[in-house]
Amino acid sequence: MKKLGTRHENLDFKVYRELKSMIVDRKLKPGDKILQEKIAREFGVSRTPLMCALKKLEQEKLVQAVPRRGFYVRRFTKEEVLEAFELREILEGLAARRAAHIISPAQADRLRGFFRDADLSDSAQSIKRYAEEDRRFHQFLIELGGFDLLNDILENYNIITVSYRIDVMEGLVRHPRETLPEHEALIEAIASGKPEQAEKIARQHFNRSRQQLMKDMLQEKMAGTQRQPA
Amino acid sequence: MKKLGTRHENLDFKVYRELKSMIVDRKLKPGDKILQEKIAREFGVSRTPLMCALKKLEQEKLVQAVPRRGFYVRRFTKEEVLEAFELREILEGLAARRAAHIISPAQADRLRGFFRDADLSDSAQSIKRYAEEDRRFHQFLIELGGFDLLNDILENYNIITVSYRIDVMEGLVRHPRETLPEHEALIEAIASGKPEQAEKIARQHFNRSRQQLMKDMLQEKMAGTQRQPA
DNA sequence: GAATTGAATATTGTATGCAAAAAACACTAA
DNA sequence: TTAGTGTTTTTTGCATACAATATTCAATTC
Numbered sequence: 001m002k003k004l005g006t007r008h009e010n011l012d013f014k015v016y017r018e019l020k021s022m023i024v025d026r027k028l029k030p031g032d033k034i035l036q037e038k039i040a041r042e043f044g045v046s047r048t049p050l051m052c053a054l055k056k057l058e059q060e061k062l063v064q065a066v067p068r069r070g071f072y073v074r075r076f077t078k079e080e081v082l083e084a085f086e087l088r089e090i091l092e093g094l095a096a097r098r099a100a101h102i103i104s105p106a107q108a109d110r111l112r113g114f115f116r117d118a119d120l121s122d123s124a125q126s127i128k129r130y131a132e133e134d135r136r137f138h139q140f141l142i143e144l145g146g147f148d149l150l151n152d153i154l155e156n157y158n159i160i161t162v163s164y165r166i167d168v169m170e171g172l173v174r175h176p177r178e179t180l181p182e183h184e185a186l187i188e189a190i191a192s193g194k195p196e197q198a199e200k201i202a203r204q205h206f207n208r209s210r211q212q213l214m215k216d217m218l219q220e221k222m223a224g225t226q227r228q229p230a
Numbered sequence: 231m232k233k234l235g236t237r238h239e240n241l242d243f244k245v246y247r248e249l250k251s252m253i254v255d256r257k258l259k260p261g262d263k264i265l266q267e268k269i270a271r272e273f274g275v276s277r278t279p280l281m282c283a284l285k286k287l288e289q290e291k292l293v294q295a296v297p298r299r300g301f302y303v304r305r306f307t308k309e310e311v312l313e314a315f316e317l318r319e320i321l322e323g324l325a326a327r328r329a330a331h332i333i334s335p336a337q338a339d340r341l342r343g344f345f346r347d348a349d350l351s352d353s354a355q356s357i358k359r360y361a362e363e364d365r366r367f368h369q370f371l372i373e374l375g376g377f378d379l380l381n382d383i384l385e386n387y388n389i390i391t392v393s394y395r396i397d398v399m400e401g402l403v404r405h406p407r408e409t410l411p412e413h414e415a416l417i418e419a420i421a422s423g424k425p426e427q428a429e430k431i432a433r434q435h436f437n438r439s440r441q442q443l444m445k446d447m448l449q450e451k452m453a454g455t456q457r458q459p460a
Numbered sequence: 461g462a463a464t465t466g467a468a469t470a471t472t473g474t475a476t477g478c479a480a481a482a483a484a485c486a487c488t489a490a
Numbered sequence: 491t492t493a494g495t496g497t498t499t500t501t502t503g504c505a506t507a508c509a510a511t512a513t514t515c516a517a518t519t520c
Contacts, residue, residue, distance in 0.1 A: 008297040046505045055282050059289050067238040083377045090320045147313045276475045
C-alpha cells in the first residue's frame with residue numbers, strides 16, 4: 001500500500017511558509033504589527049487561513065499574539081538569543097553523537113568533503129561562502145544524527161539564532177580562521193565514529209560561539225545606543 | 231505602567247487546553263478520529279477556534295492532520311517514545327546544570343525536601359505517591375534551571391513520554407528502589423552547586439530509564455500480540 | 461496649549477455559509 | 491455472496507458576516 005497520496009496542501013500552510021520567510025528575510029521587521037486584512041489581501045486569501053498560520057508562528061515564537069490587539073513580529077531579547085544558542089549547544093551535540101554512532105562509510109566520505117577547500121581570507125566573498133558552507137554542514141549533521149522530534153525543534157529554534165545579527169559577518173559569530181579547526185575536528189570525530197568525542201567537540205564549538213556572542217553583546221551595550229521598546 | 235491587562239483568553243486556547251487534557255487522560259484514544267462538528271457542539275463553540283486548537287496540537291504532535299480527511303489522535307511509535315526520552319535526557323541535563331549554577335539557599339532547602347520521606351514498599355498506594363513526587367521533582371527542576379524556550383520544549387515532549395505506558399507502574403519506568411538513590415544524588419549535586427556533576431547524574435538517570443524501556447519494549451515485542459495499525 | 465471626553469473608524473474573535481472532497485450507502489451485474 | 495458503480499450524506503477548507511473591543515481623532519474643557 002503506497003502512501004504518496006498527500007497532494008493537497010492546505011492554504012494555511014502555504015501562508016505559514018510565506019509569512020515565515022518574510023519574517024526571516026526582514027520584509028516584516030521586529031515590532032511590526034501584522035495587519036491581517038492587508039496581508040490577507042496581499043496573499044489573496046481570507047483571514048481564516050492567515051489566522052491559523054499566525055497561530056503556528058506564535059507557537060514558534062516568531063510572532064507574538066496580544067489578545068484583542070493582534071499579532072506583532074517578535075523582537076528577540078539578547079537573553080533569548082543566548083538561550084537559543086544554549087539549546088543548540090546540547091541539541092547539536094546530541095545530533096553529533098548520534099551521527100558518529102550510525103554514520104556509513106559513504107556518508108563519512110561526504111562529511112569529509114565539507115570545508116575541504118575553505119578560503120580563509122577576509123574578503124566579503126569568501127566570508128559569505130564560508131557562512132553558506134557552515135549552514136550546509138550543520139544541516140547535514142542534523143540529517144545524519146537527527147530524528148523527527150529533534151529536527152522539528154532545531155528547525156524552529158535555529159531561526160532565532162540565525163535571524164539575529166544576520167547583517168554582521170554573514171551571521172557568523174566567529175571568524176572562519178577560528179572555527180575551521182573546530183569544524184575539522186568535529187568532522188573527523190564523527191567520520192571516524194567517536195560519539196563521545198563528537199558530542200564534546202560540537203558542544204565546545206557552540207559554547208565558544210556563545211561566549212563570544214555574550215562578549216559582543218556586552219560591548220554593544222557599552223558602546224551603542226540601545227533601542228529596546230516595550 | 232502595569233501589565234496585568236491580559237484577561238481576555240481566546241476561545242481557541244481554552245479549547246486547546248481542554249482537548250489536550252482529554253488526550254492525555256485517554257478520553258480521546260490514540261487512533262480516534264476527531265469529529266469537528268461533534269466536539270465543537272460538545273464544547274459549545276464553533277469550528278473556527280476548534281480548528282486553531284487542533285493545529286496547535288498538531289504542532290505538538292498530539293494529533294495528526296491528514297489533509298481533506300481530518301484530525302486523528304496520534305499513536306506514538308516506540309521509536310518516538312525513545313527519542314523523546316533521549317531528548318529529555320539532554321534537556322533535563324541542561325536544566326540540572328543551570329539549576330546548580332543559580333540555585334539559592336532557600337531553593338536548595340526546598341529541593342532537599344523532595345523524596346525525604348519516600349516509602350519504598352511495593353503497595354500500589356506508595357508507588358503512586360512516589361510517581362507523583364517524581365513528577366513534582368522534575369517540574370521543580372525545570373522551574374529552577376529552565377528558561378522559556380526550554381520549558382516550552384519540555385512541556386511538549388514530556389507528554390509523549392508520560393502518555394505512553396501510563397497504565398504500568400503509574401508511568402514509572404523503573405522501581406523507586408532503583409531511582410531513589412539517583413534522585414538523592416541529583417538533589418545533592420544541584421543543592422550544593424555542582425553543575426557538571428548535576429548534569430552528568432541527570433543524564434545517567436534518564437539514560438538508565440531509557441535503556442530499561444528499550445528492554446521492556448523488546449520483551450513486549452517477543453511476548454505479546456502487537457497491535458500496530460497503519 | 462495640554463488633558464479629557466466621546467463619537468467615528470478599524471480590527472479582532474468567532475459563528476455561519478457554501479463549494480468541493482471524502483465516506484457511506486444502495487443498487488446492479490457477475 | 492462479492493465486486494463494481496453511481497448516488498446520497500458527511501465533513502472539511504475556506505470565505506464571509508457580524509458583534510465586541512480597540513484605536514483614532516476631533517471637539518471640549520481647563
